[in-house]
Amino acid sequence: MSQILYNLPPLSPDYSGVASVFHDLGALTVIHDASGCTGTYTGYDEPRWFGSRSPVFCSGLRDMDAIMGDDDRLADNIITAAKETGAPCITVIGSPVPMVVGFDFRGFASLVEHRTGIPAFGFAATGLEYYDKGQRDAYIALADRFLPEQAKPDSRKVNILGASVLDGFDGPAMDALESLANEAGLQVNTVWGARSSLEELKSAGNAGFNWVVTAAALPLARWLEKRYGTSFAAGLPIGGGETGRIARFLRDAAAGKAPAAALPVPGRGGKPAAVIAGEALFAASLRVCMENEYGIGPAAIATFFGEGREFLGETDRFLVTEDDAREVFSGGTVETVIADPLMEDLLPETSGAAFIPVPHRAVSGRLHSESCSRYFGAGVRDILAVPVR
Template sequence: MRQIASRISIYSADPFGVCSALYELGGLTVMHDASGCNSTYNTHDEPRWYDMDSMVYISGISEMEAIMGDDDKFINDIIYTAKELSPNFIAMTGTPIPMMIGTDFKAIASIIEKETNIPTFGFDTTGMHSYVSGAYKAFEALAKRFVDEKADKKEGTEGKKRVNIIGATPLDFSVNKSVEAMKELLESDGFEVVSTWAMGSTLDDIKKSAAADVNLVVSYSGMGAAKYLYEKFGIPYVVGTPFGKKFAELVINELNEAIKTKENKIAYKNRKTAEDADITIVGESIMSESLACAISEEKNKTVKVISALETDEKLLLDVDKLAMDEEEITELLKDAKTIIADPLYKPICQIDSNFISLPHEGFSGRIYRDEIPNIINKNL
């Protein structure tokens, strides 16, 4: 029963992570589900829905189709729609029903691609993991399928260092100009942004990613793609979200150092920590670690992080914890003095703790969207 959430919300699911990562790239994304997943995604988790067109659909699988395993209808519907709309690619995502009946998305993707000659992905999402898992798979698949190894490093502005921002979706950064602020920060320090995965960039921009000198990974969703680009093209990456003035400066320094040494960097690795920390942050691993470092740098406070989402524990510091169940998080917050987290975590915090609200779109959806601050390169 440890995985049951009785007092707090749950994070956006992995199919939504795929949809969010691919939303702006001109693809046809289909959630294989009876109905409901699409409205939950576009109503609560997708702030771009009413302002930007995207081909996100639901398959509408019926009870009989689920029982009898009728994949032909699913395949034919996608082929028909793809021929009508001519998307840049096709992506299918799974939900609990296809998980239970054992739908083979990779085999279906192969059939559809052969029929349409359109690059097709079958993501084995289940609806039982968080958006981080789905976005991670989507970005990694983009890197493996679309990044052009012939991308010309000489195409950019002479004298400019070139960078990709990887791991940006509204589920982490909302639409409060945080991503634009990252670009402005990098450009003001002599960088040219090749692509932003995947807000504010096209699929053609992403195809040119191999022309970059370094990658900036701003959430765990981007780690798979960054690792692949390092292994395939030798592009080093820096892990860190440039929150706060001092930490933003540190991130820039690490990017410059990574270009020189060709070594990967974790920008927050030397921050102040303590078991009995002044502040505890709950949230996504890389963003929370980065905020913790920014607070340590600017406020001289010790900070501990609880990563409530999938991550590589090597990205966490010694005192930090990976805890994804309400019961475990409640126990870890028992003695916390000051807590920074989404307001929907407040029911499991001690009454006498100092709770600082930091809404997270991937956790509370649209409820506190207007209260999500842009703290990129700003004094905290």
């Protein structure tokens, strides 16, 4: 009950995270639910679905199906859809009702794969976790299944890991990341989260460096480091300092001098003068820019999303309830709050803090969706210079 939200809409759940990773792979995606969860993903969380040919289906789960365990009907429907779509892989994703009745997703996926000959995945998503966990699990499942034991990393190639539409990585954002890599002398090998096909992802081991752009992809970077020995850097080009740091790592990688794993510089610590609420890696990169280039800080990170603990320090906080957010926002030293526009309702009326809206699709869906490229480079100046409240 502690996760009930009264002011905020439901935050993007784990099943949306899984489905978003498989979207551009052309996978046949089946969300096992009674229609509501599928509608949440296609209608609010997935901007690519409108006008897309990526096959996303709802299982149409009904009471008697759940009670009697009639899995054959679902398997038959999936097999028919697989034949009609020609999808290269199949993913069956959970929701709250299958969680309650104890549906075996891995076993069911094995059955579907046996009957179709098509690689199939089963994810026991519950709808009680958030999108970043679903994405993390999907990235690792794809790597475990499709990446070879050995590869020949090329120092002239880079993988971009975690480019999720739920975190604002649309076309302009992807173009900006690719341009930064190209300027450093690197060719983008694969993009995990968008654009790349399944066949392209299979070549991820051929890149000599990995660039992590969301916290959900950090476990994938460590997986690639363990298997192929490829190092990585995590961060977004927000402001001049972080853009320069990332560009330097990319240039070193292109020169065959890939650095050891590199994360954004920790915050100053101390009682926060600013709070950034959002995805952990975006917030960590923004904090570096705010503290070092604009003198706004110390800044603390507050997030509802569980991935990215490596980016957080002692003054940062994971949020469970809206009251947790109110408590953080109303801290006596807090002068600035940066968060999705819908979170302004959680700022106490007695607070004198300035509120700077930074939309996050995983929070406000289509209502305030925008490209994260707006904050790249010097673009962040306009946002930080115009507080609202």
